[in-house]
Amino acid sequence: MTSRRSFIRKGSMAFAGLSMAKYSSASFSSQNENNYPIVISTWNHGLPANEAAWKILSEDGHSLDAVEAGVRIPEADPKINSVGFGGTPDASGKVTLDACIMDEKGRAGSVSYLKHIKHPISVARLVMEKTQHVMLSGKGALEFALGNGFKKEKLLTSERKSAWKKWKKEKRGFSNEINVENHDTIGMLAIDKEGRISGACTTSGMGYKLPGRVGDSPIIGAGLFVDGEVGGAVATGTGELVMKTMGTFLVVELMRNGMSPSRACEEAVKRISKKIPDYENHQIGYIALNKSGVYGSFCIQPGFNYAVKTKNKTELEDAESWLKTL
């Protein structure tokens, strides 16, 4: 039986063969037609997020607008406890958000440790478009957002507040339980009809983290990396492992050197397994999309899934894992 992964590998090899041969413009455009537009994103909450992105992609919009619109869906959803409004607070009961965005031209924007703003991804985009900087953090990021018309809002829902109070009483550690809620950071990659790739990543980070902690999600090259000539990758899971190995930059560089997206994600997970002694206690999931519209994924533990949307397909796929049992 042909597994999904071997199918993807074959797909990418087929394209590699195509690019070596002298292809006609007709064969190139049929590759475009098959694979663009496409959007992929992490976890179950990727399904509704992809729909919002698809609305823009299917109307020939830019992938940058698509990924921003896509991840705003879980950011605004109070039932999703790992992103934006309704996100899990830090140990002191405050919700602090991390997000970043990157486009095919290599432009990037990011916010970290941002409080009170429901849509950190849109603030990250403004940092990219309106400033000379890549990242704004904490109070400065909040002031920048408020100065640009964002509204200050209460992000801690009563449900999350009760859960935090219970956690405090029980004196448990960080909320690092693997796949426990089966939804987590949303990372999204999209290629539009013109072949332009963009990515976005947004999260409330590790539940009950130390106040001040910033994870991988707003770090370009860790939680997200896009190179318009190669492709992009995003990460979910315990950010510290991704930061120590520059995970998504590594995935994109491996793709640049000829690996398929799924093989590149696998290598980046293997790198973690070599470098980080207690990696078995953590989950990391990578998804990647190359410039040709071929996608792939890999994770440490079974249980990580991601949503895919193309003209012909709307589905959740399970990522292959390095460890075979949880």
Ligand code: SD4
């Ligand atoms: C972080 N990678 O802050 C993010 C959140 C996440 O499982 O995906 N946690 O580490």
